[in-house]
Amino acid sequence: MQDVYIYDHVRTPRGKGRPDGALHEIPPVQLVAQTLEALQTRNGLDTALLDDVVIGCAQPVSEQGGVLARAAVISAGYAQTVAAQQVHRFCASGLEGVNNVAAQIATGMACAGVGGGVESMSRVKMGYDTGAWAADPWVAYHNYYAPQGIGADIIATLEGYSRNDVDSYAAESQRRAGIAWDEGRFARSIVPVRDAMGEVILDNDEHRRPTTTVESLASLKPAFPAAAGMGYARVAKERYPQIEELNHVHTGGNSSGIVDGAGVVLLGNADFGKAAGLTPRARIRGWATIGSEPTIMLTAPVDVAKKALKHTGMTKDDIDLWELNEAFASVVLRFMNHMDVDPARMNVNGGAIALGHPLGASGAMILGTVLDELERQNLNTAMALLCAGNGMGIATIIERV
16 A cells, blocks of 8 residues: 555635525636646646546536536646546535545555545535435435434434534634634645636635624524424434424524535645655545434544544554534534543644535545644644545545645
8 A cells, every 4th residue: 555645635615505605606617717726836736647537416416416526627727647536425525535635545545636525505406316315205214314404403402512512612713713813824735726717716715604603693593493393203213212392502603604606625645745846744544434323414423533543553642633513512512521522622623614525625625634634733633534424424634744
């Protein structure tokens, strides 16, 4: 097995995922193409050295379908010899793209490639690719299917998290993201998005609300009682008979934001680095995926973290920083509780509650974010994790070199 190195990463800013969001006019293939162009330009990269570009997407339909990755490779002016593929593992798709390329390199079947993800949630709505797990009554029945928001409230109910608990976490995410932007911690990795005329239309994460407080969050109404009333509360109680009533604590303010964006990571072996004249920033120690209980579908991060640590012969104490996608506040609270993780080492620059969660892109984005933070703090190791639809989880461990 060959060592796999991270040589660079970039991402777009996150635009509000609605028609009046700044990135709504930019097709998803262009979001990816602009990040690929930035990778090439800032590294003076001979793209003919690359073997593959793997892009994850959580809704790979309509203009996000048709092996979007290959269209982006061509649009970015990469060498025509660079192959491309698209992968789909719901919210884990972007990190799956990175791990896919890493696996090709580790086994010696490739020398270098780009992994990442994209989601234009303002143009391709959640649910466009509705599949059997939610839409087929037979599958949904045997799955005990319920929407993710119900799963988040199940976690809060089972773990005993109050509305104040989740709102306090959300307010802290906003505070940390505000500090990160004020101090320019994302500046190195952000690629401003340009329109067809070449004008910059977005250069910052549009979703954040740094003045958010626990008090302002308390005024928001719970988001998921309506879904519970459609029969999903009954599903939850059948799956978890110990629940008497669901504690609906999640709102739009303590759940991940709907946004557009893309992120990519440049990976290669040592020979690629020499040929390209690049110095590696980190080494991928290992990765893992796992399935979890599909009704909640949000509990996998704990088990996939343990699996990744076991794969690499590491322990929890070997990890300096943790970056867990903030799908919902209760997901991160549960992880920190069950893994005994110090909050000061978790999502130190805020997360998807403050910045937004462009489904297929988030995995690549948070991996890059935690690498930048390792360098800023002069630390060594980090783990990036996400939960994903239908009960799945993914994790990647990196180490600075």
